[in-house]
Amino acid sequence: MRRDVLASSYRDEKPEVMMPVEAARSTFYDLVHVDSSRDHAVEAQALLRIVRARHPESSSVLDVACGAGEHLRHLIPHVAVAEGVAVDAPMAAAARQALPGTTIHEAELPHLDVGRTFDVVTCLHDALARFPLSGYRAVLRALARHLAPGGLMILAPIWMPDQATRRTAREALTRAEDGRTVAHMARGIPRDGAHRLERHFLVADGDSVRHVEDTRVLRAFGRREHLSALAAAGCGGDFLSVGLAGRRLLIGVRR
Structure with missing residues (x-):
């Protein structure tokens, strides 16, 4: 061994x-990142209900830190434009293999720039929790730059103290x-x-x-830090008490 x-x-x-670099370079990368505790189809349907209630005319979504496209595959049939962002090359390759024909960008989150805006921007795994507060605020600014006015930013799972x-x-x-x-x-x-x-x-x-x-x-940041970071990114926001994976959803709206 x-x-x-x-x-x-x-x-x-x-x-x-x-990061598990050895796993990333091996054929095990997709299995190492599987989270069997989450039902991505059910979570995607919950997201779509939120979008339809809050921004019913939405037709485009950017799923940031999309993993191997677990949520994105269930969102694609319901929107005209659906793209993903992977945070490293192996995950980008896994997402492209899982979702042939879907645009998957590869980028460091604070420097994200895909060249267009979307009606909805999501980040649905633990990627945001890995940043200190200064980095978290920088990422939210980058995400907000990809939102059309009135667009929704949906962030989960949010870790609380x-x-x-x-x-x-x-x-x-x-x-x-x-x-x-x-x-x-x-x-x-x-x-x-x-x-x-x-x-x-x-x-x-x-x-x-x-x-x-x-x-x-x-x-883990408190409510004040999350809402302040959204405000600094040019978004109003609030929490939903019922979220994904047992943790709250944070919803931002681009001003």
């Missing part, structure tokens, strides 16, 4: 995260049709007002078994 411990450091404006202080543990086993298998164990612990998430993967196929370790810090 080979053990790969992977780490990288970022300046303050970037998220503090150690009470969630960051909980200790968590989980496990999962994922198998692909081609026989690739990933065993996943994780624990989350509070640290300095944030949630330190440590994840370990055993990734196996017919050639090898590898251990990949991934650690990231998920930050």
Whole structure:
């Protein structure tokens, strides 16, 4: 068995995260990022209900930090224009493979610029929680620049301070049709007002078994910080008490 411990450091404006580089370069990338606890079809339908209620004339959506396109695949049939943004090359490749013919951009979030605006911009995974407050505010400004006037910014899942202080543990086993298998164990612990998430993967196929370790810090801001960041990005906003993955949705409206 080979053990790969992977780490990288970022300046303050970037998220503090150690990405599983070995997994990203292997054929296990799609399985490592599977979250079987979330029903993306159900979540996409919940998003569409919000959009229809708040901005019924919407016809375009940009899904930021779209992963392998899990939500985007369920949004595409309902809008005229649907595009995604991946935060690294391996995930962009996974999304393009999963959604052939769909435009998938690759960009660092604070510097996002796809050259057009949309009626709806979403960010539905943990990408925003990886930034310190200054970086979070910069990302929201970048997202707002991609919104048409009156457009909706839908952000989830939003981590709040009470969630960051909980200790968590989980496990999962994922198998692909081609026989690739990933065993996943994780624990989350509070640290300095944030949630330190440590994840370990055993990734196996017919050639090898590898251990990949991934650690990231998920930050939690209070209601005031979230709404202030939206206001600085030129958006009004409010929270929905019922959101996705057990955490609140933050809704912004471009002024």
